[in-house]
Amino acid sequence: MKEGFKNITSRFVPLQNENVDTDQIIPARFLKATTKDGFGKNLFRDWRYENDNEATPKIDFVLNQPQYKGDILVAGKNFGCGSSREHAAWSIVDYGFKVVVSSFFADIFKNNALNNGLLPITVSEDFVQKIFAQTNEATLSVDLEAQTITIDATGEKESFEINAYKKTCMINGYDDIDYLINSIGEIENFEKQSV
Amino acid sequence: MAQTLFDKIWNTHIVKNIEGGPAVLYIDKHFIHEVTSPQAFTGLNKRGIKVFRPQQTIATADHNVPTLNQHLPIKEELGRLQVEALIKNCAEHRVELYGLGHPFQGIVHVIGPELGITQPGNTIVCGDSHTSTHGAFGAIAFGIGTSEVEMVLSTQCLMQTKPKLMRINIEGELKNGVVSKDIVLYILSKITASGATGYAVEFAGSAIRSLSMEARMTICNMSIEMGARCGMIAPDETTFSYVKGRKFAPTGAAWDKKLAYWKTLFTDATATFDKEITLDAADITPMITYGTNPGMGIGVNENIPTVAQVHDNDRSGLEKSLAYMGLQQGHPIKGQKIDYVFIGSCTNSRIEDLRMVASFVKGKHKADNVEVWIVPGSKQVEKQAIEEGIDKVFEAAGFQLRQPGCSACLGMNEDKIPAGKYCISTSNRNFEGRQGAGARTLLASPLSAAAAAVTGFVADVREFMNN
Numbered sequence: 001m002k003e004g005f006k007n008i009t010s011r012f013v014p015l016q017n018e019n020v021d022t023d024q025i026i027p028a029r030f031l032k033a034t035t036k037d038g039f040g041k042n043l044f045r046d047w048r049y050e051n052d053n054e055a056t057p058k059i060d061f062v063l064n065q066p067q068y069k070g071d072i073l074v075a076g077k078n079f080g081c082g083s084s085r086e087h088a089a090w091s092i093v094d095y096g097f098k099v100v101v102s103s104f105f106a107d108i109f110k111n112n113a114l115n116n117g118l119l120p121i122t123v124s125e126d127f128v129q130k131i132f133a134q135t136n137e138a139t140l141s142v143d144l145e146a147q148t149i150t151i152d153a154t155g156e157k158e159s160f161e162i163n164a165y166k167k168t169c170m171i172n173g174y175d176d177i178d179y180l181i182n183s184i185g186e187i188e189n190f191e192k193q194s195v
Numbered sequence: 196m197a198q199t200l201f202d203k204i205w206n207t208h209i210v211k212n213i214e215g216g217p218a219v220l221y222i223d224k225h226f227i228h229e230v231t232s233p234q235a236f237t238g239l240n241k242r243g244i245k246v247f248r249p250q251q252t253i254a255t256a257d258h259n260v261p262t263l264n265q266h267l268p269i270k271e272e273l274g275r276l277q278v279e280a281l282i283k284n285c286a287e288h289r290v291e292l293y294g295l296g297h298p299f300q301g302i303v304h305v306i307g308p309e310l311g312i313t314q315p316g317n318t319i320v321c322g323d324s325h326t327s328t329h330g331a332f333g334a335i336a337f338g339i340g341t342s343e344v345e346m347v348l349s350t351q352c353l354m355q356t357k358p359k360l361m362r363i364n365i366e367g368e369l370k371n372g373v374v375s376k377d378i379v380l381y382i383l384s385k386i387t388a389s390g391a392t393g394y395a396v397e398f399a400g401s402a403i404r405s406l407s408m409e410a411r412m413t414i415c416n417m418s419i420e421m422g423a424r425c426g427m428i429a430p431d432e433t434t435f436s437y438v439k440g441r442k443f444a445p446t447g448a449a450w451d452k453k454l455a456y457w458k459t460l461f462t463d464a465t466a467t468f469d470k471e472i473t474l475d476a477a478d479i480t481p482m483i484t485y486g487t488n489p490g491m492g493i494g495v496n497e498n499i500p501t502v503a504q505v506h507d508n509d510r511s512g513l514e515k516s517l518a519y520m521g522l523q524q525g526h527p528i529k530g531q532k533i534d535y536v537f538i539g540s541c542t543n544s545r546i547e548d549l550r551m552v553a554s555f556v557k558g559k560h561k562a563d564n565v566e567v568w569i570v571p572g573s574k575q576v577e578k579q580a581i582e583e584g585i586d587k588v589f590e591a592a593g594f595q596l597r598q599p600g601c602s603a604c605l606g607m608n609e610d611k612i613p614a615g616k617y618c619i620s621t622s623n624r625n626f627e628g629r630q631g632a633g634a635r636t637l638l639a640s641p642l643s644a645a646a647a648a649v650t651g652f653v654a655d656v657r658e659f660m661n662n
Contacts, residue, residue, distance in 0.1 A: 018512050019388055019488050023626040028607040032259065032273035034233035034280050036341075046628045078389040081422060081488075082624060083605075084324040085231065086340035106392060107358075107424050108324060112340035163356065165216020177238070177342070180350040183210070183219060184247075187352055190210040190221055 002117045004173040008098060009141040009152065011070030014132050015062055018076035022088040022109065025080070031087050039087055040094030067136045071098040074131050074140075078102075080109025080120075089116045099142055101149065103128045114166055115176065121149055127158045144171060197463035200429050201360055201395045204335045204460070208318045210352060217354040223317040225251055225347045226303045227290070229277040230258040230607070231322030235345035236284040246288040248351045253312060254285050254292040257302045258323075259607045262570050262597035265295050274608060288348070299442075301573020301599040304328040304541035308412065309575055311441025315430035315457040320347060324419045325541045325623065331411035332438070333430035333460045335395070338419060358424040359393055359469040362462070364400035367476035372657035374551070375410035376543060376621065376640035378402065379417040380482035380492040385474065388490035392422030394470065397462060402476035403428060408437040409547040416542045417623050420489040429461040481656055484625050484638040485528050486516035491625070493528060495643065495655045501525040519627055520635050521615070529653050531637075532564065535618035536648040537630070538641055539570030539597075540604035543621035546579050548641040553580075553588040555645040555656070561593040562651025568610065569594050570602040594648065606631045619647040 030042040048063055050056040057064040073092065079102040080088060089112040092100065100118060103125040113120045121142065131140065131151060141150045144167065150157040168174065180187075198206070210219040227235075232254070239246065246252060259274040269275035278295065285292040293299040299306055304325050307313040315333040320326060324338035339353065346353055363386075365378055383390075396418050403411070411428050418426025435454060438444045445453045480494035491513075493499065499517070501524045502510050517524055522531070538544070538552055549571065561567050569589055571577040577599055580586055589596045603610040604622035606629065612618045614633025621644050625636040637653065646656040 016511075017515075018509075021488070021624075021626045023605075023624070023629050027628055027632070028605040031230050031607065032277060034277060035237070036234050046632055052632060078392065078422065081388060081392075082324065082419075082626060084322060084326075084338035084340055086234075086322075086342060089340070104389060104392065106389075106422055108338055108340060111343065115340060115342035163216050165213050165354075176354045177346050177349055180219065180346055180352050180354070181242075181244075183352070184350060187210055187219070187221070187350055191351075194207070194221070 002173040002175065005117060005119060005144055005170045007141070007143045007145070008071055009139050010072050011136070011138065012072040012074050012131065012140050013062055013068045013070060015073060015075040016132055019078045019081055020075055021082035022080055022085050023082055025088040026085065026091045031085060036090050038094065039091035040096065043091040043095045071096065072101060072140055072142070073097045073099070074101045074128065076102065076128070077104040077125065079105050081106040084108045086112045086116070089113045089118055093118050101128065101131065114170065117170065117173065119144065119170060121160045123149060123158045123160060130156060197466040199360055199462045199466045199468065200333060200397055200427060200460055201335065202466070204316055204318065205357065217356045220318060220353050220355040222320050222347050222351055222353060223251065224253070224307070224312055224319045226307055226319070226321035226326070227252060227254045227344060228258055228303050228323065229256045229281040231341050232284065232344055233277060233280045234341050235348055236288070238345040239288070239348055244349060246290060246348045249289040251351060252290045252348065253307070254281060254290050255300055255303050255306055256281055256294045257599070258601045258605070260295055260600040261608055262600050262602045262610055265598045271609065298574050301575065302541045302544060302601055304416065305545060305572030305576065308332065308408070309441065309573060311438055311444035314438060314444070314453070315434060315460050320353065325416050327418045327423065327426045328412050328416040328541055330415040330418070330425050330427035331408060332434055333427060333457070335425055335427065337425040358395045360397070361391055361394040361470040361472070362397045362399055362468045364471070364473040365398070365402040365476050366400040366473060367402055369402055369476050369479065372481055372642060372660055373479050374640045374642055375406055375413045377479055377482045379414045380484065380489070380638060381479045382474065383417065383420055383490045384482065384492040386421055386472065388420060388488040389422045390490070391418065394423055396421065396423040396426045398426060398428050399462070400473070404431065407547060408433055409545045412545070413542055417489065420623060430457050481640065481643050483528055483643060483653060485520065485522055486513065487519055487625055487627050489623065489625060489638060491516060492638070495529055495653065498525055498527050499523065529655060531617065531653040533619050533637070533647055533652060534565060534616040535612050536565055536567040536644050537570070537603045537618055537620040537622065538644050539568070539572070539602050540622035541572065541601070542623045543641050544570060544572030544576065546576050548621065549576065549580050549585050550583070552641050552645045553585040555642060556592045556594070556649060557588050559592060559649045561648045564651045565648055567594040567648045568597055568603060570597045571599050573599050603630050605629060606634070612636070619644045619653070
C-alpha cells in the first residue's frame with residue numbers, strides 16, 4: 001500500500017509551456033532501467049542541461065531557478081501528452097512533486113499519475129493564468145477531501161473533479177491492483193459467461 | 196437502443212461498474228515489450244503471484260533493440276539487461292515471447308495484426324501509446340502505463356472510465372500522391388494535438404472505407420497524437436479478408452461464428468456521438484510538419500504559419516517550436532534541405548509502405564547529402580521485402596535496409612539523428628529531442644519521404660510522379 005495523500009499548502013513551480021510531452025518530461029534514452037527509482041534526476045533533462053551535462057544547467061529553465069520551489073508543479077494545457085511511459089510520472093514523483101496543476105491533461109498520463117499517488121488537478125485556463133501571475137513566494141493550498149485548490153494570497157479558489165473511487169484510493173493510498181485481485185472471482189465468472 | 200461501434204465492444208467487456216468510479220474492463224489481448232514491462236513483473240513477483248492468463252499476453256523485443264547485427268549480443272549494457280529481463284520474465288510466467296532471432300519478432304503493433312492476433316471486437320492493450328493502431332480492425336485498443344500492465348498481468352482487467360465518443364468522417368476520393376499518412380496529418384492540423392483528448396474516435400466515411408488494412412492502421416496509430424483514448428474503424432470485407440488465413444486467426448466453424456459476430460460491429464444509423472467532424476478528402480494534399488507537435492502540419496506547398504496567423508495562446512509555442520526547428524515563419528517548407536530520411540516505425544513500416552517507397556525510387560538514387568534508413572516493422576515484413584526484391588531496389592538507390600525495431604522513431608537505441616540535423620520521418624512524433632537530443636523531425640508519408648530521399652530536400656512528390 002502507498003502512502004495516502006495529505007492536504008498540502010506549498011509554493012509552486014510554474015512551467016509556462018503548453019503541450020509538455022512525456023519525451024520532454026523524461027527522454028527515451030533514460031527509460032532503460034528495470035526499477036522505478038532514480039528518475040527524478042533526469043526529469044526535463046534536455047530543458048535542464050546544456051549538452052546533456054549536469055555541470056552546465058540552463059539558467060533560464062524554471063527547475064534551475066532557486067526562487068521557485070515547492071511540492072506543486074503548474075503547467076500549461078495538454079500536459080503529459082505523447083508516450084504512455086509511466087516513467088514520466090515516476091520522474092515527477094521522484095523529483096519531489098506531489099501535485100501537478102494544468103488546464104488539461106493527456107489521458108494516459110493522468111491515469112499514470114493517479115496510480116503513483118501524484119494528484120493531477122485540472123482547473124480552468126483562467127485559473128492557471130492567475131497562478132502564473134502570482135509571485136514566486138505565493139502558496140497554493142490543495143484540499144482533496146473538499147476537491148478545491150486555493151491561491152492563498154488572494155483567496156481565489158477553484159473546485160476540481162475526481163471520481164469518488166479514485167479519491168478514496170488517493171486519500172487512503174489504496175491500489176487498483178489490490179482492488180482487481182480482490183475481484184478475481186467475479187472476473188472468472190465473467191470469463192465463463194463470455195465464452 | 197442504437198449503439199456505436201465503441202459501445203458494442205465496451206458493453207460486452209464490462210465485468211462490473213464501480214459505484215461513482217470506473218468500470219472493470221476485461222482485456223482480450225495484451226502485448227508487452229522490454230521497456231515498459233520489467234517493473235510490472237517485479238510487482239507480480241513481490242506479491243508472489245503469476246500471470247493470470249498467460250495465453251492472452253504476447254511479448255516481443257522492439258523498443259530498444261539494435262537494427263544492425265541482431266544476431267550478435269546487444270552491445271549497450273542497459274538495453275541488453277532489459278531484453279534479458281524480458282526473456283527471464285516471460286519464461287517464469289509462461290508468456291510467449293517473439294524475441295530477437297524469432298521469425299515473428301518485430302514492432303509490437305506490426306506483429307499483432309500480421310499474426311492475426313488482433314481481431315475485430317477485441318479489447319487490446321499494451322504499455323505503449325500507439326496501441327491505438329489495432330483499432331483499425333474494429334477493436335478497442337489503447338496504450339497503458341506500467342502499473343496498468345501489472346493490473347492486466349495480474350487479473351486480465353483494467354479500471355477504465357468510459358470516454359466520450361467522436362466520429363471523424365473523411366468523405367470523397369483522395370487525390371493522386373495523397374496517402375493515409377497525409378489524411379491523419381491533415382486531421383491533426385485541423386483539430387490540433389489535443390483535439391480528441393478524452394474521446395474515443397471512430398474514423399468513417401468513404402475515403403476511410405476505400406483504404407487497405409495497412410493504410411487504416413496508419414490512421415488509427417496516430418489517433419493518440421490527437422490525444423484520443425483510442426481510434427477505431429468499423430470492420431468490413433477488407434478487414435475480414437486481411438485476417439482470414441493468418442497464423443492465429445480462427446478457422447473452420449470457429450471462423451464462421453466469429454465472422455457472423457464481426458459483421459454486427461458497426462455504428463447503428465441512428466446512434467449519436469458527443470462530437471462529429473466531416474472533412475473532404477479532395478482538400479488533402481501531401482502533408483508535412485514544421486513544428487514540434489504532430490498538430491503542426493501543413494500541405495507541402497503551403498508556407499509555415501506566421502505568429503500573426505495563429506491564436507494568441509499559441510504564439511509563444513509557435514515561436515519556441517520554430518526556434519528549435521531552425522525554420523522561419525511565413526517561409527515555404529518546400530525546398531528545405533534535409534540530412535536524414537527515416538522510413539519505419541509502427542506508423543509506416545509495413546510491406547505496403549516499403550512497396551510504395553520501392554516503386555517510387557526504382558531506377559533513382561538518393562541525393563548525396565542524405566542518409567536513408569529503412570527499418571522494416573517485423574521479420575516477416577523484412578522477409579517479404581527480400582522475396583519481392585525490394586531490398587535490391589533500396590540497395591541500388593543507396594538506401595540502407597536495417598533489421599526490425601522501433602529504431603529512430605524514439606531514439607532509444609543507437610539509431611539517433613544528430614543535434615541540429617533535419618530528418619524526414621514516417622514516424623509519429625516530432626517532439627523536441629524525440630529522434631535524438633537536438634534532432635529536427637519533419638513527419639511525412641512514405642511517398643513524401645522517398646521524394647525527399649531522392650532530391651535531398653522537402654519536395655512535392657506529385658511533381659515526380661508519372662501520372
